[in-house]
Amino acid sequence: MSKLLIDVGSTYFKVCQQSGINQYFRDFNKDIFDDLLNKCGDIFSNYAKEDIYICSSANGGLSTLIIGLTNSFSLKFAKNIAFNSGINIIDTILYHKIDEAKAPGELIDVVILVGGIDGIANVFDEKLFHFLRNVHYNNIVYVGTKQDAMFLSENIQELKVLGNIITEKLHVNGGELKEYLTNLYQADIVGKEDIKHLYAITANQIYSTPYIVNRSLPLIDANFDVVNPFIVVDIGGATTDIHYSRDLVRDNIVSESGFDRLVFKKLGVYKSRETLIFAAKNNEFVYELLAYLNVTENILEEESEKALRILMQLSIFLVLYKVSRLHPLYVTLHLEQLKTVVLTGGITKVLSYEEAESIMQFFYKKVLGLHAIPNIVMDYEYAIWTLGMQNDTASRS
Amino acid sequence: MKVVTGVVGNDIHVVANRLIDISLQARGFEVFNLGVNTSLEEFIDAVVETDADILLISSLNGEAEGWCRDLQFLRSEYNLREDVIFVIGGNLAVGEANQDDIIPKYRSYGFDLVFHQVDLNTGLDELERYVKERA
Numbered sequence: 001m002s003k004l005l006i007d008v009g010s011t012y013f014k015v016c017q018q019s020g021i022n023q024y025f026r027d028f029n030k031d032i033f034d035d036l037l038n039k040c041g042d043i044f045s046n047y048a049k050e051d052i053y054i055c056s057s058a059n060g061g062l063s064t065l066i067i068g069l070t071n072s073f074s075l076k077f078a079k080n081i082a083f084n085s086g087i088n089i090i091d092t093i094l095y096h097k098i099d100e101a102k103a104p105g106e107l108i109d110v111v112i113l114v115g116g117i118d119g120i121a122n123v124f125d126e127k128l129f130h131f132l133r134n135v136h137y138n139n140i141v142y143v144g145t146k147q148d149a150m151f152l153s154e155n156i157q158e159l160k161v162l163g164n165i166i167t168e169k170l171h172v173n174g175g176e177l178k179e180y181l182t183n184l185y186q187a188d189i190v191g192k193e194d195i196k197h198l199y200a201i202t203a204n205q206i207y208s209t210p211y212i213v214n215r216s217l218p219l220i221d222a223n224f225d226v227v228n229p230f231i232v233v234d235i236g237g238a239t240t241d242i243h244y245s246r247d248l249v250r251d252n253i254v255s256e257s258g259f260d261r262l263v264f265k266k267l268g269v270y271k272s273r274e275t276l277i278f279a280a281k282n283n284e285f286v287y288e289l290l291a292y293l294n295v296t297e298n299i300l301e302e303e304s305e306k307a308l309r310i311l312m313q314l315s316i317f318l319v320l321y322k323v324s325r326l327h328p329l330y331v332t333l334h335l336e337q338l339k340t341v342v343l344t345g346g347i348t349k350v351l352s353y354e355e356a357e358s359i360m361q362f363f364y365k366k367v368l369g370l371h372a373i374p375n376i377v378m379d380y381e382y383a384i385w386t387l388g389m390q391n392d393t394a395s396r397s
Numbered sequence: 398m399k400v401v402t403g404v405v406g407n408d409i410h411v412v413a414n415r416l417i418d419i420s421l422q423a424r425g426f427e428v429f430n431l432g433v434n435t436s437l438e439e440f441i442d443a444v445v446e447t448d449a450d451i452l453l454i455s456s457l458n459g460e461a462e463g464w465c466r467d468l469q470f471l472r473s474e475y476n477l478r479e480d481v482i483f484v485i486g487g488n489l490a491v492g493e494a495n496q497d498d499i500i501p502k503y504r505s506y507g508f509d510l511v512f513h514q515v516d517l518n519t520g521l522d523e524l525e526r527y528v529k530e531r532a
Contacts, residue, residue, distance in 0.1 A: 070442035096475055120448040170429055170443060 004047045006040075007209055007385050008032055008056040008198070011237030011346055015040055016386045023349070023382070033197035049203040055385065056195055057209035057236060062109035062185055065135065066092045069115030069123060074144065077165050078114045081174040083262050083331075085181035086210045098127050103134035110184055111137045112177070113152070116145035117166050123148050129155050139184060143177050182211070209385060210234075210241045210261055213344075216387035217243055217259040220342070223387060224377050230340035231333070232384065235315050235347040240264045242319055248333040262331060264319060273311065280314045285366060289317060292362050305350075312347050313359040320363050336368055344379035353378055398528065399449040401440060403431030406460030413487070413517075417455055420521055426451075437464050441471045444481060451524070453484045459491035461503075468507040482527065486512035486520050 005016040013024045013036055024039045026032075037044070044052065064087045068074030075092050082089055090108060093101045095115060111132070116123040123145055132140075141160040142152050149161045162176040185208055198206060213234060220226050229245035243261040277300045280286050290297060290310075299310050323333045343356055353376065360373045400421055404414050411433050418430045429447050431439060444452050454461065465485065485508045489499050496513055503511040510527055512520040 070445050072436075072439040072442035073446045115446070117447050120446075166446060170431070170446065 002051070004043065004052045005386050006036070006052065006054045007212075007382075008036070008054065008195070009209070009236055009346070010057065010239075013039065014382055014385070015043060016383075017043065021381050021383065021386070031197070032194040033200070036198070037201075044201050049201065052202040053204050054198055054202050055207045055209045055212045056198075057239065062087045062181075062188055063090045063106070064088070064110050064112055064181075065090050065104055065108045065137070066112045066114070067095060067098065067128070067131075068092065068113075069095050069144070073166055073170060074114040074116075077172040077174065078112050078143070078177070080172065080260065080331075081165065081177050082112065082181060084174075084214075084260055085178050086185050086208050086261070087181055093131075095124070095128070098131050101131065103131065106136075108135060108137040109188070110139040110141060110181065111135060113140070113142045114144045114165060116148070116164075117168050117170065118146045118164050119168070120145050121147035124152060128152075132156065141177070141180060185211075210239075210243075212385050213241065214243055214259060214261050216384050217245075219387045220384065223383055224342060224379070225340075225375075226342060226377060227339040227375065229338060230342060230374075231338060232342040232344060233316060233319055233347075234345040234384075235312060235319070235343070236345040240315055240319050240345075242323060244323070244331075244333055248335070248337060249331060250334065260331070262323065264322065276311060276315055276318070279318055283318065283321065285317070285321070286314075288366065289314070289362060293358075309350055309355060312351050313355060316343070316347070316356065316359050317363055321367065324367055326367060335364075336370060338374045340375045340377060342377045342379055342384070344382055344384050348378050348380045348382065351378075398426055398451060399429065399447055400426045400451040400453055401429045401431065401443040401447060401449045402453040402455065403435040403440065404433040405435055405437060405440070405454045405456050406464040407434060408456055408458055408460040409433045410455070410457040410487075413455060413457055416517060417453065420517060421453070424521060424525065437467055438471060441475055441477070444477065445475055448478075449481065451482045451484060451528075453486070453524070456485065456487040456489060459488065461485060461487070461489050462491065465503070465506050465508075472507060480531070482510070482524075482531070483508045484510040484512075484520075484524055486510075486515060486517075489513045 002018045007014040011026060013026060015022050027035045064082050066075060066078045066082065066089065068078055071094065079089060079092065090104050090106065139160065140156060140158065141162060142149060143162050143165045145164060153159050153161060160180065162180055163173065165173055165177050167173045195206060213232065217232065229247040232243040234241040241261055243259055246258055246260055280300065293310060293313060295310055299307050320335065321327055323331055324335055325332050341360065356376055356378065360376060364370045364373045402417055402421065404410055414430065414433055418428050421428045429443055429449065431443055440452055440454060468483065485503055489503060499513040500511045510524060
């Protein structure tokens with residue numbers, strides 16, 4: 001018997017059978033399980049629990065605060081691993097500036113401490129404990145020099161100690177931390193009231209959608225006309241994810257995966273609409289962009305189909321801006337080398353190809369000073385996640 | 398002793414970099430080679446992460462002149478150990494320049510030892526002598 005693949009998004013359910021993909025707009029007055037059963041109950045009855053695979057992006061992901069010794073190594077490596085585990089980075093702190101750092105006001109799911117190659121000692125001291133007293137967190141993990149592990153364990157309650165992510169050659173070794181963060185993420189999904197009920201219809205592990213999409217990237221050219229290096233931009237209701245070929249990055253990280261991802265938790269067009277508008281209003285290009293789209297700032301306050309299309313275009317612009325050389329906060333992608341942009345998620349249900357092309361032209365001309373833009377591929381059927389899910393089911397059988 | 402080394406700035410002289418790495422290892426140093434195209438901040442960060450004793454920067458086309466001016470600033474910013482030895486060598490000027498102009502300039506940037514157009518082994522002999530004298 002064939003498989004049934006389900007993606008639980010913050011705005012839509014996507015259900016994939018051999019016959020094709022159907023989408024169902026969520027009823028926010030019902031919990032996810034009841035809503036899904038109500039809309040697709042008949043379909044489920046045709047499949048055994050073992051043949052139903054579910055992924056979810058509806059939980060929004062975990063948050064982290066990273067404290068590290070340097071920008072070029074400990075913080076860079078930890079940020080890369082956190083992003084690739086689908087974790088949202090709330091803040092990063094350079095240890096030698098910890099005295100001036102402000103503790104985040106919100107509850108942090110996991111604090112990551114990192115610094116030093118194995119063999120060096122006394123990297124961390126009393127300043128760290130003083131700072132941590134003001135941070136509200138659920139988990140804390142240490143992935144720095146072995147020599148400080150004992151001292152930190154004695155002074156930080158429930159500190160999880162893992163292998164150092166910095167090797168003796170100053171390369172990244174992310175295996176243990178990535179597994180730990182991925183497990184935390186999974187535990188968070190399972191623990192979410194709405195999601196855990198879904199285990200009534202599946203016997204398989206429920207994964208996060210960004211994880212599944214990332215797994216599909218090596219297979220993407222089976223279904224799409226994609227040339228490497230490419231990026232996949234998944235603009236949904238709550239988050240915007242960007243998955244990119246590592247060929248677009250120039251850094252000192254040597255990793256096994258050819259693809260990394262960034263999750264922008266606050267750039268969705270539905271659940272995080274307000275923060276998207278806030279980010280847009282604070283962007284230096286926004287007024288030029290709105291003029292280019294023949295609208296005024298008032299469109300951002302409207303609740304219309306046109307306003308939604310403008311928001312979608314803004315989110316494409318903002319996500320490219322955030323990974324461009326103008327915004328060197330996290331990762332800088334060499335977008336001038338980009339060959340293909342694959343757009344997926346709710347965006348393909350709203351924007352036409354021409355609208356997507358128009359915003360890409362604005363970005364490339366205005367920000368990068370280029371007239372040629374990459375090839376745009378619209379994943380209208382939102383088929384990318386099914387590639388990743390099928391990959392998962394194949395690897396299990 | 399631990400040495401962080403590499404080529405600074407937009408400079409891809411990888412052969413020289415490899416020779417320095419091999420020569421340092423042959424003399425018993427523990428080497429952390431950051432390779433070519435390395436920024437000054439990355440060098441300092443590597444010294445911090447490895448708790449290195451020596452930073453040895455090489456440059457072959459005068460790139461160092463623009464890239465190494467912030468050494469003092471970064472040293473103080475990171476509160477580095479006082480006894481870290483900062484060394485720079487290679488061709489340290491764009492075009493013609495004599496030792497009397499170049500050496501004081503790089504000393505003022507914060508380098509303890511400056512080798513402008515000096516043979517690699519001569520420079521490393523000098524470094525070892527300097528280390529012994531400081532001990």
